[in-house]
Amino acid sequence: xxxxxxxxxxxxxxxxxxxxxxxxxxxxxxxxxxxxxxxxxxxxxxxxxxxxxxxxxxxxxxxxxxxxxxxxxxxxxxxxxxxxxxxxxxxxxxxxxxxxxxxxxxxxxxxxxxxxxxxxxxxxxxxxxxxxxxxxxxxxxxxxxxxxxxxxxxxxxxxxxxxxxxxxxxxxxxxxxxxxxxxxxxxxxxxxxxxxxxxxxxxxxxxxxxxxxxxxxxxxxxxxxxxxxxxxxxxxxxxxxxxxxxxxxxxxxxxxxxxxxxxxxxxxxxxxxxxxxxxxxxxxxxxxxxxxxxxxxxxxxxxxxxxxxxxxxxxxxxxxxxxxxxxxxxxxxxxxxxxxxxxxxxxxxxxxxxxx
Amino acid sequence: xxxxxxxxxxxxxxxxxxxxxxxxxxxxxxxxxxxxxxxxxxxxxxxxxxxxxxxxxxxxxxxxxxxxxxxxxxxxxxxxxxxxxxxxxxxxxxxxxxxxxxxxxxxxxxxxxxxxxxxxxxxxxxxxxxxxxxxxxxxxxxxxxxxxxxxxxxxxxxxxxxxxxxxxxxxxxxxxxxxxxxxxxxxxxxxxxxxxxxxxxxxxxxxxxxxxxxxxxxxxxxxxxxxxxxxxxxxxxxxxxxxxxxxxxxxxxxxxxxxxxxxxxxxxxxxxxxxxxxxxxxxxxxxxxxxxxxxxxxxxxxxxxxxxxxxxxxxxxxxxxxxxxxxxxxxxxxxxxxxxxxxxxxxxxxxxxxxx
Numbered sequence: 204x205x206x207x208x209x210x211x212x213x214x215x216x217x218x219x220x221x222x223x224x225x226x227x228x229x230x231x232x233x234x235x236x237x238x239x240x241x242x243x244x245x246x247x248x249x250x251x252x253x254x255x256x257x258x259x260x261x262x263x264x265x266x267x268x269x270x271x272x273x274x275x276x277x278x279x280x281x282x283x284x285x286x287x288x289x290x291x292x293x294x295x296x297x298x299x300x301x302x303x304x305x306x307x308x309x310x311x312x313x314x315x316x317x318x319x320x321x322x323x324x325x326x327x328x329x330x331x332x333x334x335x336x337x338x339x340x341x342x343x344x345x346x347x348x349x350x351x352x353x354x355x356x357x358x359x360x361x362x363x364x365x366x367x368x369x370x371x372x373x374x375x376x377x378x379x380x381x382x383x384x385x386x387x388x389x390x391x392x393x394x395x396x397x398x399x400x401x402x403x404x405x406x407x408x409x410x411x412x413x414x415x416x417x418x419x420x421x422x423x424x425x426x427x428x429x430x431x432x433x434x435x436x437x438x439x440x441x442x443x444x445x446x447x448x449x450x451x452x453x454x455x456x457x458x459x460x461x462x463x464x465x466x467x468x469x470x471x472x473x474x475x476x477x478x479x480x481x482x483x484x485x486x487x488x489x490x491x492x493x494x495x496x497x498x499x500x501x502x503x504x505x506x507x508x509x510x511x512x513x514x515x516x517x518x519x520x521x522x523x524x525x526x527x528x529x530x531x532x533x534x535x536x537x538x539x540x541x542x543x544x545x546x547x548x549x550x551x552x553x554x555x556x557x558x559x
Numbered sequence: 560x561x562x563x564x565x566x567x568x569x570x571x572x573x574x575x576x577x578x579x580x581x582x583x584x585x586x587x588x589x590x591x592x593x594x595x596x597x598x599x600x601x602x603x604x605x606x607x608x609x610x611x612x613x614x615x616x617x618x619x620x621x622x623x624x625x626x627x628x629x630x631x632x633x634x635x636x637x638x639x640x641x642x643x644x645x646x647x648x649x650x651x652x653x654x655x656x657x658x659x660x661x662x663x664x665x666x667x668x669x670x671x672x673x674x675x676x677x678x679x680x681x682x683x684x685x686x687x688x689x690x691x692x693x694x695x696x697x698x699x700x701x702x703x704x705x706x707x708x709x710x711x712x713x714x715x716x717x718x719x720x721x722x723x724x725x726x727x728x729x730x731x732x733x734x735x736x737x738x739x740x741x742x743x744x745x746x747x748x749x750x751x752x753x754x755x756x757x758x759x760x761x762x763x764x765x766x767x768x769x770x771x772x773x774x775x776x777x778x779x780x781x782x783x784x785x786x787x788x789x790x791x792x793x794x795x796x797x798x799x800x801x802x803x804x805x806x807x808x809x810x811x812x813x814x815x816x817x818x819x820x821x822x823x824x825x826x827x828x829x830x831x832x833x834x835x836x837x838x839x840x841x842x843x844x845x846x847x848x849x850x851x852x853x854x855x856x857x858x859x860x861x862x863x864x865x866x867x868x869x870x871x872x873x874x875x876x877x878x879x880x881x882x883x884x885x886x887x888x889x890x891x892x893x894x895x896x897x898x899x900x901x902x903x904x905x906x907x908x909x910x911x912x913x914x915x
């Protein structure tokens with residue numbers, strides 16, 4: 204690679220915006236330059252909404268005891284300190300919604316954009332320089348923050364234009380977690396028993412539908428959820444074969460309940476999808492899966508060492524994946540599920556409203 | 560599950576030894592009861608050696624500035640505080656070597672053990688209650704600590720008996736990392752281009768040999784290593800097709816060097832194995848792999864969120880695995896490589912000595 208194309212690649216990834224530590228990539232960097240103006244190769248977005256990653260929002264809400272003023276101040280502090288919305292405790296971000304204000308020509312061609320288009324980021328907020336002028340409102344029930352701000356996209360960052368036929372709030376919520384259903388649709392195989400831990404969350408519900416669509420009637424879906432309200436949504440959705448209420452942070456109790464719900468039919472899954480939003484569910488996940496099965500960890504609260512050493516220590520050769528939130532057209536898969544499953548859309552509308 | 564078989568399962572996993580937090584599994588628990596006597600269902604091992612996980616040992620050595628007295632004290636402090644050798648910074652453990660002192664009958668039957676047998680743990684030290692009476696010596700060059708201590712094995716924990724034909728120190732070093740070559744032997748496919756990051760470490764060298772054995776002449780192996788001494792070992796081993804010296808914590812430089820070494824033949828791998836022992840190598844790993852390729856992260860220094868959000872933020876759908884250190888017979892795979900590759904054995908002997 205010539206020196207100039209090496210520089211191009213660095214700009215493409217956004218390294219030029221990293222203040223600290225110098226030379227790292229934007230996602231893991233401590234601090235980014237969030238100057239709200241597009242440098243060459245960049246695209247500037249006028250930001251209207253942040254949809255905070257579930258693990259991050261849960262942590263902030265708990266820390267601020269659900270006081271939205273304190274939460275708003277805490278979010279402003281993170282963004283001021285780091286130049287992006289990147290929760291230092293959970294390491295996760297979320298997605299944003301906004302309109303194109305300054306547009307890099309290459310980026311515009313690749314994504315078919317023009318100035319004024321409304322877009323949703325498909326990359327984590329932990330990657331994007333962000334400055335916030337104001338926080339208008341925090342919606343606790345849907346992890347949404349209405350803001351005025353500016354964000355920078357690099358040429359490497361994926362995004363999606365808002366489709367015309369679905370309400371904005373639903374699109375943002377679905378795109379934040381679009382990787383899980385898309386990846387699951389690719390990996391699940393006919394005839395499998397598939398368990399979803401945290402099945403009542405946003406990612407969980409989409410994943411249940413993606414599984415049902417892939418498996419048809421040829422497979423068993425076990426949905427595990429802790430919240431009673433979310434359990435009712437799973438019941439209404441009518442796609443899961445077995446529904447279990449359990450707290451995945453208590454592995455032995457969870458196994459007991461799943462075993463009970465499966466009668467004598469074997470409680471262990473060929474494929475287990477972990478989409479919870481709290482820590483300490485690795486063991487339940489491993490124990491609920493066949494020793495030669497497969498696990499996709501999508502939860503941003505997953506601990507690499509706990510999963511690795513836990514499986515090893517229990518002599519389980521289960522294959523474990525770090526859930527990659529990117530699949531080509533993953534946005535399209537998630538949005539199509541909202542169209543294909545009217546009940547899913549109803550549940551999302553109830554949860555995320557139909558705000559513009 | 561009846562209440563008594565639920566209790567059996569809990570004892571099988573070792574929950575009864577967890578002091579804090581109550582009810583968790585031993586591996587993630589903060590503190591275990593390390594009383595040096597076998598309770599019902601347990602097996603007591605008289606411990607002679609600890610082989611500390613590479614990421615953990617590197618961290619301790621750096622922190623104590625290579626002063627072995629300070630390191631010994633630090634290890635004693637961890638074990639006193641936690642009841643096990645579980646590095647709170649890296650979250651990793653290592654393996655132990657010792658002899659059977661008190662033997663649970665079921666465990667003995669399953670592993671064909673008798674009192675006095677010499678064994679090596681195949682589970683991480685982060686799982687096993689350990690008490691240390693004394694530290695005799697620390698061998699910096701091979702992450703080995705000669706000790707007097709007692710450890711408890713639960714019925715769920717795998718271990719391996721020492722084979723008669725290989726020196727102890729080599730066996731311990733190989734078994735600590737046996738999961739990587741075993742898993743790689745299962746996953747690599749003929750015709751693939753496979754890259755190993757951290758190829759000069761213990762796990763790296765075993766992995767290179769496992770790959771060559773699996774691929775035969777039908778595939779390309781790229782070995783990436785930072786240390787000059789270790790690079791020479793890779794050269795001597797004669798199994799890698801391309802050898803690159805690079806610092807994987809600098810992703811763009813690393814790509815440049817690999818690209819250069821591969822001429823015009825494409826630098827991205829179908830399968831990349833990460834067995835480094837330092838943090839911040841996720842991006843290099845992702846960028847060195849084809850977008851539709853596969854990555855096995857074995858390094859205990861891997862950050863789940865950095866890997867997940869990094870791939871997502873760069874629009875890469877690469878499949879990423881949490882390297883599971885357990886495979887059935889994984890000990891056997893690693894030890895057989897030491898027999899099949901005399902040069903590997905020579906290098907291991909040089910590194911780990913031929914101590915009894």
